Amino acid sequence: MESNILIYIIGGIALIVGIVTGKFLFAKNVKRTVEEAEQQARKTVADAQTAAENLKKEKLLEAKERFVQLKAEHDKDTLERTRKLVDSENRIKQKEASVSQKLEQLDKQLKDNEVIKENLGRQIEVVNLKRTELEKHQEEHIRRLEKIAGLTAEEARAQLVESLKQEAQTQALSIQQEIVDEAKQKANKEARKIIIQSIQRTAAEQAIENSITVFNLENDEIKGQIIGREGRNIRAIEAATGVDLIVDDTPEAIILSSFDPLRREIARLSLQRLVSDGRIHPARIEEIVEKTRKQIEEQIVEIGERTVIELGIHGLHKELVRIVGKMRFRSSYGQNLLMHSREVANICGIMASELGMNPKLAKRAGLLHDIGKVPDEETELSHALLGAKLAEKYGENPAVVNAIGAHHDEMEMQYVISPIVQACDAISGARPGARREIMQQYLKRIKDLENLALGYSGVEKAYAIQAGRELRVIVESEKVTDADSDRLSFEIAQKIQTEMTFPGQIKVTVIREKRAVNVAR
DSSP, X not given: OHHHHHHHHHHHHHHHHHHXXXXXXXXXXXXXXXXXXXXXXXXXXXXXXXXXXHHHHXXXXXXXXXXXXXXXXXXXHHHHHHHHHHHHHHHHHHHHHHHHHHHHHHHHHHHHHHHHHXXXXXXXXXXXXXXXXXXXXXXXXXXXXXXXXXXXXXXXXXXXXXXXHHHHHHHHHHXXXXXXXXXXXXXXXXXXXXXXXXXXXXXXXXXXXXXXXXXXXXXXXXXXXXXXXXXXXXXXXXHXXXXXXXXXXXXXXXXXXXXXXXXXXXXXXHHHHHHXXXXXXXXXXXXXXXXXXXXXXXXXXXXXXXXXXXXXXXXXXXXHHHHHHHGGGOEETTEEXXXXXXXXXXXXXXXXXXXXXXXXXXXXXXXXXXXXXXXXXXXXXXXXXXXXXXXXXXXXXHHHHHHHHHTTTSSOOOSTHHHHHHHHHHHHHHSTTSOOHHHHHHHHHHHHHHHHHHTSTTEEEEEEEXXXXXXXXXXXXXXXXXXXXXXXXXXXXXXXXXXXXXXXXXXXXXXXXXXXXXXXX
């Protein structure tokens, strides 16, 4: 429609142009101009129609192509959905078939189980009947056997077990003896070699046994100062130190007598300080003795530290170091305990090296094997078990603890170094001149005498002096009266007489002293 209107408009315009133009042109050109205009108009119309037709055809082709594309996509989606539906239907059918099959199997199993249950019930009944019959037969058989043997079943079983046990023990002892004999034959030669080499490579000091210390004086005039007015100074020294001072005709010397070397050393150093200072009276004596006791404690720690450093032992607890230093002032059967322990440690280290073992661990156990002989508190345990307890308390290696506790066979040996420590202890103590049994027994008797007195209530200190012929007991004045002192002296003497064995007689002296001290400022 728009194209037709355009054609008419163009034709009108051309006509108007021709009319206007024809007024100025010649008449002969009017017809030609009109014809040309008509031709031009027809041509324009024809071109417009051709373009419209072409546009229409293109649009139709595009529409057809789009329709074909959409139709193909729709068909594809439809096919995919159809395929999925078919697959789902197939799976559902398979599951239904599987479920049906399982239901059939379950029904069959239930039926079979019922049958099996019935069979089992019948079999259990049969078994119970047979068991009852068997028990009856067994009881009858046992009664017959008991009647024949004259023994009950328990007695027969006990006799059989006992006979098997004895047979097994006999065989075990026989095998054990064979093994021990064979081991002794093979190890005897090598053991002798190792022990001889260990002894040859160590040098031991001579054993020193004494119970007295001689304190030398510059002149005999000092003896009077030490004795004091009416002997009060010497009594104060003896009471503070527990050492018996013997002042006799020996020129320029005083004898300090005590079974405890630590007490004698404290008394010797205290006397040395008092004599150097010149002021000797009871109050000063107590002050000096207390200072000396503290100094000795420091010296003990120093001796312990020096000992472990010389032996190459590291990481030892400080309390064990103090106990090692304390051994310097103790003796074992007349043999200095620290020298003995050092000797055992050195032999243990050498022997362990010869046997391909840890020499440091063996040396450590050898040094500590007798720490139970210097306890801070009295105990009923033997020195080996007490030493093991102390070593365990201060975090020592379990092998060291076992070696300490087992070196006198009071604990089962669980480590290889335990027999080494036991052997080295025997080597050090059994060599000629190392120990004297009489001295150790004497010291034990003196110690028991003091402990007996300390067991009574109110007793503060107890000292055995005069080689054990006198026991001086110092009591607390607040807890013990004068009348109680007489009774206490009698009871201690009676207990010593009934419980202890001793030569001669023992004098028991109970000392009760009350002090009133005030300070003027």
